Amino acid sequence: MPIHRDTLLQALDALLQPERFKDYGPNGLQVEGKAQIARIVSGVTASRALIDAAIAQQADAIFVHHGLFWRGQDGRVTGWMKQRLQRLLTHDISLYAYHLPLDAHPELGNNARLGALLGWQADARFGEQDLGCVASADYGNAQLLAQHVQQVLGRGTTLVAPEDAKPIRRVAWCSGGAQGYFEAAMAAGADAFITGEISEPQAHLARESGVAFIAAGHHATERYGAPAVAAHVAAQLGLEHRFIDIDNPA
Structure with a gap:
């Protein structure tokens, strides 16, 4: 009816x-x-x-x-x-x-569903209005993590990683245009950060901080x-x- x-x-x-x-x-x-x-x-x-x-x-x-x-x-x-x-x-x-209410819903929102699709359960939040998510992970290096994201989302990614190929034990993510959350993700203890887009400053921060940055597409992370x-x-x-x-x- x-x-x-x-x-x-x-x-x-x-x-x-x-x-x-x-x-x-x-x-x-x-x-x-x-x-x-x-x-x-x-x-x-x-x-x-x-x-x-x-x-x-x-x-x-x-x-x-x-x-x-x-x-x-x-x-x-x-x-x-x-x-x-x-x-x-x-x-x-x-x-x-x-907009942001749909990003943030703890079960049905963009970040919750993106994390579930990638196999992660958030155990902490970070960033403005607690939109970002953090979870435990186990990847040998950032390249392997980027390959996983690319395979699951069905599209290419942009990876900027530090020179050392350290294991990824904590991942942070925030869908869409959340590149400005990168420093907050670092402060939350992430070894890698996944979002939709990358801007010029984040490439330098990734190389200098030791935290990998993966841009997987604004639309691809918010559908x-x-x-x-x-x-x-x-x-x-x-x-x-x-x-x-x-x-x-x-």
Whole structure:
């Protein structure tokens, strides 16, 4: 049976607790569609391709990690923003987006699901708002760890490692664009840090600190939380759900 869009919002808010986070954009219902929802599509980013796929699936709502609105962006509804909003409004589709709350959920979030996929159970947290995870591991060196990450995620990685091939006994990870957490990962006792992207300073820090840095792709590390949360809430509320993965090389 269909439910009201506010019922879905309440279930998502209760699960993800967005009020706990200082975020870069609004969490929750970003675009209001029809009142009754029976079918939900989940994805990583509210791109035009995902919206078009949701329209083809006759979805009533879309649930994503990366929504449409961010702090400091140009507020004009032109170009790509107009095209995305026009599709949502024309087809009366609600858009729900949760950023840091979706990263942080201890069981269904991006970091929890990424860790589970890679075979790690976090035993400590680190970084801003405790988004980063740390776990025990056993790899002969950083190259072997990078190969494991690449094999599991199905895409190439960028590895910057110190000259010595020391064993990896503690791994830290934080999905997406968390390269700024590298020093916090070092302070947490990590021998290697996995995230989505690398910036120029981290290459030098990895070589000089003895802690390896693995960039495994922003999209590749953040495509697990949205379907996990959407499937959980859909089962709870009796909704149809489908995850649509729009590939992204970033």
